[in-house]
Amino acid sequence: MATTTTAISVSTLNGRHHKTALTVFMVIVVAHWAEHLVQAVQVYAWGWPLAEARGVLGVPFPWLVTSEWMHYGYALIMLVGLVLLRKGFTGSSRTWWNISLGIQVWHHMEHLLLLLQNLSGLHLMGRPVPTSVLQLIWPRMELHLFYNAVVFAPMVVAMLLHRRAGSHSGATCTCAVAH
Template structure:
């Protein structure tokens, strides 16, 4: 016979299952945000280096892949890797969103909206990669907006478009005055005072 616990036991079990979520939006919000931002910045640096390789070092686009792409050229063509990064960014934006309040939450939500579009574009690219049928008959997977802008520049723009509202949210959340709204349950501001 299966034993079903009392309501209090069930509540405790549910709390333990979801306590990590509560922690990353309260006491562990600051370290979780630092990890998230470090990944975001590393990715943005990769795209910036890629643009530098093309425009300053005059490398062919097929060879310009940032630091990692230069060492491991296959990653530049790996749509699954790019799609996975887009998924991880959305997951981070969703999981860390409850820790934001007031105006900082608005900016965080704007970043989430932009990242959802970026994810949709990568999903479209991945579908083309797997099917072999490319948008507009191009020789490589092509996103909707990529029909108008080159891929390197477009991804640099997308990453900056997501990063800027994240930085606005973090500025308000970490450094903002009390007028910026409640900080929520975390102690993020205490790390800067």
């Protein structure tokens, strides 16, 4: 009796599984983005002190907010997702996806810098806590709202363009919506 195994490769992720992979990826991205938005609401709308404003999951699990490993892991997942799913995009949707990828490369480097400082105990510019480059001029919560917005916006534009049948020329997936 012969058995067949279906391996998910980069080709299948960007072909017949592209729509599913993009959906899973976007659920992860939107959930993370929602955590940052909830934290901002907790601070700016509800007046919570920053130390208590930990988003939805951070309230019952405070270590999530303070874990540099968790933040770095998410930045890495974003980077890997953007790289792995890139091949499925063509034309102007690829351009927008590449913009998101480029910004995420920087965002990832900032999180790597934070993680390395956390592990070594040596902090940028002698700061008392791990500090990213742009955090030298912008508070961390607002900076990460900004990073998530500027990575998310071109990603959404890329996906909307990608789903338009007329912009889907050369793509090997079935993401396009017929008009």
